[in-house]
Amino acid sequence: MSENIENCNDELIVKFLQSFGRECKNNVEYSEFSNEVLFKLLQSQPEQFSKVLTKHKDSIDFDYLIQEIENPLLDLVDLENIQERVVKSINDKELKNKLNTALNKAIEKNK
Secondary structure (H helix, E strand, O other), X not given: OOOXXXXXXXXXXXXXXXXXXXXHOOOHHHHHHXXXXXXXXXXXXXXXXXXXXXXXXXXXXXXXXXXXXHOOXXXXXXXXXXXXXXXXXXXXXXXXXXXXXXXXXXXXXXX
């Protein structure tokens, strides 16, 4: 995923998002790396991320993913731009609200 972020397909994104879960929380290296890749994905492919998340949210630990979005470990991403692009590309109101709230929290933490 990390190596193909610009050219990733839906299947790769689904597998990546399914890798997020509480069982990985204790692995600090993996958690840091996956958080970094998540925000790179959000920055480079927000529409595709939104489409895949909407379609597959039942097979993803959505609450844990939201926690990851609320707590970015990378300072080099434009969270406001990500928020604008992600929220604009989601039609599902509930999903849009949850992601918007998570990104607002991330923005506040990085001020």
